[in-house]
Amino acid sequence: MSRGAGIRALARVTLLVAATSIACEDTSGPNNVDMHGLSKYDPPLVYLEWWKDIEECSGVEGDFSRVEWFLADSLVVEGDFALGLWVSPHDIYLIRTVTSTSWVVKHEMLHDLLKMKGRAHDSTLFDECASRDRL
Numbered sequence: 001m002s003r004g005a006g007i008r009a010l011a012r013v014t015l016l017v018a019a020t021s022i023a024c025e026d027t028s029g030p031n032n033v034d035m036h037g038l039s040k041y042d043p044p045l046v047y048l049e050w051w052k053d054i055e056e057c058s059g060v061e062g063d064f065s066r067v068e069w070f071l072a073d074s075l076v077v078e079g080d081f082a083l084g085l086w087v088s089p090h091d092i093y094l095i096r097t098v099t100s101t102s103w104v105v106k107h108e109m110l111h112d113l114l115k116m117k118g119r120a121h122d123s124t125l126f127d128e129c130a131s132r133d134r135l
């Protein structure tokens, strides 16, 4: 698929690893992302609510409708399974089992609002605004 090839070419990647820890990567190589079973996703209404939550919490506003959503059977980034992935400029990938997991979805939304890639998650907003939903 050309879409997948384009994504690999872009390969600006963040990821979530495992259910209890988050590890995001900033990769640039063409072979670092492996996605299976991709399909476009029409986000449920609750996502708009979560988007507003994350905007309010972060103080950063963005256009929800600019985000393109995709589901995948699996996301593998640099050899690690990921739950979610944000790809610049506004693509969010989720594995099918986490579409109702607010902290994962909000985490990726926050990447979009902050346009922030990379392992460091330099902003404390990831903890303050997304991870708190895990409690």
Ligand SMILES: [Zn+2]
Pocket: 014, 015, 016, 022, 023, 024, 107, 111, 121
């Ligand atoms: Zn992240």
